[in-house]
Amino acid sequence: MKVVHKLEAAFEENRPVWSFEYFPPKTQQGVINLYDRLERMYKLGPEFIDVTWGAGGTTSDLTLEICRTAQSVYGLETCMHLTCTNMPVDKIDMALREAKDAGIQNILALRGDPPRGAAEWVKCDNGFANAVDLVRYIRKQYDDYFCISVAGYPEGHIDSEDKEQDLHFLKAKVDAGADYIVTQLFYDTELFLRWADQCRAIGINCPILAGIMPIQSYNGFQRMTTLCKTAVPEAIHQKLEPIKDDDQAVKSFGVQLAIDMCNQLRAGGHLGFHFYTLNLEKTTRLILEGLKFVAPVEKLRPLPWNPSKGRRRRDESVRPIFWRNRTRSYIARTEGWDEFPNGRWGDSRSPAYGELDGYGMTLRYGKDACLAQWNHPSSLEDVYATFAQYCLGQVKFLPWSDVPLNLEATLIRDHLARINSQGFLTVNSQPAVNGANSADPNVGWGPKNGYVYQKAYLEFFVSAEALQPLIRSIERDHPSITFYAVNRHGDLKTNTSSDEPNAVTWGVFPGQEIKQPTVVEVVSFMAWKDEAFELWNQWADLYTPGSSSHQVIQEIADSWFLVNMVHNDFQQPMEAIFNVFDQLSLDRETAEPTR
Numbered sequence: 001m002k003v004v005h006k007l008e009a010a011f012e013e014n015r016p017v018w019s020f021e022y023f024p025p026k027t028q029q030g031v032i033n034l035y036d037r038l039e040r041m042y043k044l045g046p047e048f049i050d051v052t053w054g055a056g057g058t059t060s061d062l063t064l065e066i067c068r069t070a071q072s073v074y075g076l077e078t079c080m081h082l083t084c085t086n087m088p089v090d091k092i093d094m095a096l097r098e099a100k101d102a103g104i105q106n107i108l109a110l111r112g113d114p115p116r117g118a119a120e121w122v123k124c125d126n127g128f129a130n131a132v133d134l135v136r137y138i139r140k141q142y143d144d145y146f147c148i149s150v151a152g153y154p155e156g157h158i159d160s161e162d163k164e165q166d167l168h169f170l171k172a173k174v175d176a177g178a179d180y181i182v183t184q185l186f187y188d189t190e191l192f193l194r195w196a197d198q199c200r201a202i203g204i205n206c207p208i209l210a211g212i213m214p215i216q217s218y219n220g221f222q223r224m225t226t227l228c229k230t231a232v233p234e235a236i237h238q239k240l241e242p243i244k245d246d247d248q249a250v251k252s253f254g255v256q257l258a259i260d261m262c263n264q265l266r267a268g269g270h271l272g273f274h275f276y277t278l279n280l281e282k283t284t285r286l287i288l289e290g291l292k293f294v295a296p297v298e299k300l301r302p303l304p305w306n307p308s309k310g311r312r313r314r315d316e317s318v319r320p321i322f323w324r325n326r327t328r329s330y331i332a333r334t335e336g337w338d339e340f341p342n343g344r345w346g347d348s349r350s351p352a353y354g355e356l357d358g359y360g361m362t363l364r365y366g367k368d369a370c371l372a373q374w375n376h377p378s379s380l381e382d383v384y385a386t387f388a389q390y391c392l393g394q395v396k397f398l399p400w401s402d403v404p405l406n407l408e409a410t411l412i413r414d415h416l417a418r419i420n421s422q423g424f425l426t427v428n429s430q431p432a433v434n435g436a437n438s439a440d441p442n443v444g445w446g447p448k449n450g451y452v453y454q455k456a457y458l459e460f461f462v463s464a465e466a467l468q469p470l471i472r473s474i475e476r477d478h479p480s481i482t483f484y485a486v487n488r489h490g491d492l493k494t495n496t497s498s499d500e501p502n503a504v505t506w507g508v509f510p511g512q513e514i515k516q517p518t519v520v521e522v523v524s525f526m527a528w529k530d531e532a533f534e535l536w537n538q539w540a541d542l543y544t545p546g547s548s549s550h551q552v553i554q555e556i557a558d559s560w561f562l563v564n565m566v567h568n569d570f571q572q573p574m575e576a577i578f579n580v581f582d583q584l585s586l587d588r589e590t591a592e593p594t595r
């Protein structure tokens with residue numbers, strides 16, 4: 001059924017509507033768990049669900065698969081996002097044909113973000129330049145079979161300087177055949193209501209759904225609003241500042257803020273809400289409960305499927321035997337198990353694993369900004385220096401690290417800088433913590449009055465030549481270290497004996513089970529490595545092919561290894577993980593012939 005008909009019927013009755021956005025999870029286990037989550041969240045009564053399309057079509061097959069399953073197996077009204085990025089007309093045709101074959105009748109037509117590595121958006125050969133062209137094309141090819149939605153920007157699109165013109169581009173999309181609008185996230189409800197009035201004033205009369213992105217974590221919120229240049233009212237900053245180190249308090253604030261925002265929008269006459277769930281469930285449920293948004297009973301017919309019992313979940317050792325025959329109640333208990341991911345390095349079984357915004361990983365800054373930070377390296381040593389300077393706060397970002405080191409990592413910044421200058425190019429790290437208070441300003445997380453623990457880990461790129469002595473040294477002298485190392489072709493080396501997840505962060509909180517938000521495991525490592533190496537390619541593409549900068553970066557991309565290394569003895573001092581590198585330098589010095 002067309003979403004627009006559902007929206008019109010609800011608005012006719014003055015009834016609010018809500019919908020949920022998901023993104024394709026990074027791992028197969030995450031996909032299976034997302035299906036369970038779709039089932040549970042269906043009971044919250046979304047009018048429809050939608051699934052994002054990876055930037056540059058990177059996850060398009062999975063987007064199609066999830067939409068197909070949600071629509072035709074699970075019977076959920078599903079809207080598929082479709083972008084023009086890297087999509088010549090024949091690929092667009094194929095995606096639309098497959099969507100239609102799966103019974104999908106709703107498409108969110110977008111231009112898309114710049115393709116990987118590109119500073120600016122460029123139209124691909126035989127493709128479309130703007131979302132309006134895609135809307136026109138879908139109408140021309142499929143007449144009124146599809147219900148088409150388009151994106152609206154209450155603060156104007158980030159690329160467009162003229163906000164008024166931006167509004168007219170939106171009208172052009174509607175005039176070309178779009179049926180309703182879904183907006184970009186925003187936090188200023190007054191601004192949204194003014195913008196909605198402007199839309200009506202220039203003759204945009206179709207339904208508008210307000211995009212609501214609940215604040216899930218302080219860092220995530222900061223990162224997202226900086227990247228999207230979102231206007232954040234001062235009152236929100238003021239309320240967040242004193243609680244920013246208490247993850248539970250931030251989440252609760254995020255829930256209340258979303259409730260208040262939706263109520264303000266309703267008071268302003270607005271009835272349509274689109275939740276960016278980030279594949280998380282609990283926050284969305286709490287917001288709907290707070291709003292007293294309850295699905296009409298007739299909508300909650302039983303679904304024609306059973307929750308999938310993922311391979312992992314069947315084997316899960318922590319699953320109590322009491323739940324063996326009561327899968328549903330066990331699943332209900334897991335609703336909040338990934339609510340405290342400590343950074344994106346989370347548990348790959350989580351549907352929310354590994355994504356900041358659901359559109360995929362690209363260089364976050366334009367070409368000029370990147371070159372201003374990374375210059376034109378002509379040797380490997382130049383690259384080492386850039387990484388070391390990042391650790392010392394002199395370079396603002398790297399392809400893998402879009403914001404400066406956080407407080408936690410600054411505790412070990414000198415050690416990090418030292419190993420980076422030696423060619424161990426770090427992209428992620430964590431110091432050891434042995435029972436710090438959960439409100440500790442440097443390493444605390446989770447609800448207050450708890451205690452948190454961490455095993456030290458490092459993730460870095462290293463040349464094949466330097467990897468060998470490192471592995472020898474670990475095997476000889478460092479029994480507490482476990483590692484995975486992989487090159488871009490997937491050649492994996494490890495000293496672990498099973499592919500069980502290794503818990504590297506856990507917390508003990510009053511009146512709760514132990515929380516274990518962060519694990520290191522081979523499945524997620526292998527899923528991550530494709531992106532990790534792809535970012536080197538994007539860096540190389542900033543330079544003219546054949547130039548020395550291009551060659552240096554490409555050499556790393558093609559032949560180096562990505563290593564994850566965990567020091568399992570978390571009771572050792574913070575710097576213990578660095579001993580292995582110091583020992584290597586010592587070995588090198590003693591091996592060098594005396595002159």
Ligand SMILES: Cc1cc2nc3c(=O)[nH]c(=O)nc-3n(C[C@H](O)[C@H](O)[C@H](O)COP(=O)(O)OP(=O)(O)OC[C@H]3O[C@@H](n4cnc5c(N)ncnc54)[C@H](O)[C@@H]3O)c2cc1C
Pocket residue numbers: 051052053054055056081082083109110111112113114129130131132151152157158159160165166169172173182183184185211359
């Ligand atoms: C609800 C929502 C969902 C999204 N989902 C995804 C997703 O799944 N995958 C993804 O990669 N991205 C997604 N995005 C991000 C989106 O792709 C980017 O914001 C993208 O930069 C713009 O897409 P658009 O469809 O709004 O583009 P357009 O409407 O084509 O606008 C793009 C730019 O071109 C300008 N413009 C528009 N028409 C014209 C014209 N006729 N002539 C000249 N300039 C014009 C606009 O002012 C704007 O600056 C989503 C955004 C929103 C709000």
Ligand SMILES: NC(=O)c1ccc[n+]([C@@H]2O[C@H](COP(=O)([O-])OP(=O)(O)OC[C@H]3O[C@@H](n4cnc5c(N)ncnc54)[C@H](O)[C@@H]3O)[C@@H](O)[C@H]2O)c1
Pocket residue numbers: 342343344345346354390391398400401404405406407408409416426427428429430459524525527528
């Ligand atoms: N293994 C995976 O599956 C996976 C998935 C996504 C991201 N990651 C890794 O996590 C990194 C950061 O992810 P996040 O932003 O979600 O987590 P985060 O922001 O929590 O970062 C983790 C820690 O690493 C530190 N850090 C960041 N850049 C560093 C660098 N260059 N050298 C040393 N330490 C650094 C941060 O300050 C922070 O303390 C990514 O760049 C990537 O390396 C891994």
